[in-house]
Amino acid sequence: MTGIGRNELRAVSAAVLAVATHLSVRDVLRTILTSARRLVGARYAALGVPDDAGGFAEFLADGVTDEQWAAIGPVPRQHGLLGVLLHDTKPVRLDDIRAHPRFEWWPAAHPVLTDFLGVPITDGDEIVGEIFVANKTADGGFTEQDEELLALLAAHAAIAIVNARLHERARELSMVQERTRIARELHDAVTQKLFSLRLAAESAATLAGRDSARAAAQLDLVRALAAEVSDELRAAVVGLRPPDLAGDGLDSAIGKQAELLNRVHGVDIVYRGGDVPRLTTTREEAVYRVLQEALHNALRHASAHRIQVDLRVHSESVVLEVSDDGTGFDVEGSRDRRLGLTSMRERARAAGGRLRVTSTSPGGTTVRLEVPVGG
Known part of the structure; x- marks a missing residue:
């Protein structure tokens, strides 16, 4: 030139x-x-x-x-x-x-x-x-x-x-795929439970006037099925794919997720974000996925009344902390959570970060993830 x-x-x-x-x-x-x-x-x-x-x-x-x-x-x-x-x-x-x-x-x-x-x-x-x-x-x-x-x-x-x-175009395709996934999961996991719930409710109504004991048993089944349906719907929400992290950034994306789950679950989820630097795509998605898993565990297993999410910069690292005031659990021995903890640790390792989970019963649980800003 x-x-x-x-x-x-x-x-x-x-x-x-x-x-x-x-x-x-x-x-x-x-x-x-x-x-x-x-x-x-x-x-x-x-x-x-x-x-x-x-x-x-x-x-x-x-x-x-x-x-x-x-x-x-x-x-x-x-x-x-x-x-x-x-x-x-x-x-x-x-x-x-x-x-x-x-x-x-x-x-x-x-x-x-x-x-x-x-x-x-x-x-x-x-x-x-x-x-x-x-x-x-x-x-x-x-x-x-x-x-x-x-x-x-x-x-x-x-x-x-x-x-x-x-x-x-990729985002639109991803949204279509996500809608298809959610529709499939709702059909597979929820439709049958809703059908059973309807039958149990009709049975309870039929028995109400002539067999109160059997009617009460059917109402107990209705309550159990309703709780399972609620859990399935919440799991579908928590399992949504990450938003446009490239456009939103971690601070905004995490804030939106906390606000959404706060509305869906009625638990006090408090988010304290900060102006964090941009990370690689792999690291930002790892932070977001660990957040989702930690919130999912706290909402589904901990019986927590309050969950606090913090995002900040500390010593050349972006730090995510999710703390709840729930029942706590045995970090090493809990079968219900072992798979989730393994997934979080693998994500942290793949992003070059460190994951630490502490829990006391009673007392609550804290999930802390650190991923480096550079390198």
Whole structure:
């Protein structure tokens, strides 16, 4: 790439590395846009991702304040020069945008644009967006070198947009699979119990007036079956797949899970989160799965009235603690929980972390997981 000097290449490299630290597509596109405006020395920059209705699914601007952006009004439509860049793969470089035959107008609060450089964002032959800059801060307008730089950043924007599409499709597929799994589990585990519960209730109603002892026995069966159905439904909720940890982050995802289970079970689940750094995908999922298993055990076995969940950073590690005030159990000898404890320990080991479970009866149980931030 002739024409781009060493300093510019270093700046582009820094911009690309900055892009890699973001996970949401909007953050990625924002970083690209800010880098573009700075690298080519423009007063204004914008980036748009079109929708299928003649507008933009995403439209970001850089160089205007929030107040200016609000005064400008609604996001633009795919008209004028914006429409050109969405239908022609060739860049557009102008000394004055107002001289272009497709120039139309802008709102009264819109800044006045003069020199202009726009580049389509392409994935193969498909145009997936556009990025443009305006009003060069140095004399002479935008150059061929500026065009090369903008094209380079447009290529990275294309990767971000395509990856976001693939992620969204994968998420939708995962949701469909999860709904299918839950439906299957509810059918297999709950439907038969509900049928038995209905028969027991009808039998109790029939016997109520002529055999009170047998009616009472049937009502005991109704209570037992209802409790089993309740447990199966709760297990289905606890077994839900992790949310979008990449988008939500551990703090938000754990908070949402605690809030959900609080509503479902009616137990006082208190979450104290913190601003924890991002971990690898494997480590974040391990923390979330250990949380689920610890909550499941506390809710199903401990007869707890209060469960406290803490997430924090300590000595270069992210620490998760789940503590309950329940009945406690024998950590080494409890058959009911051994499989869950084994699973938690395996997850901790695979994530390079450490798991410690302490329990007293009475007194309650604490599950503590530490996973390293780096390494």
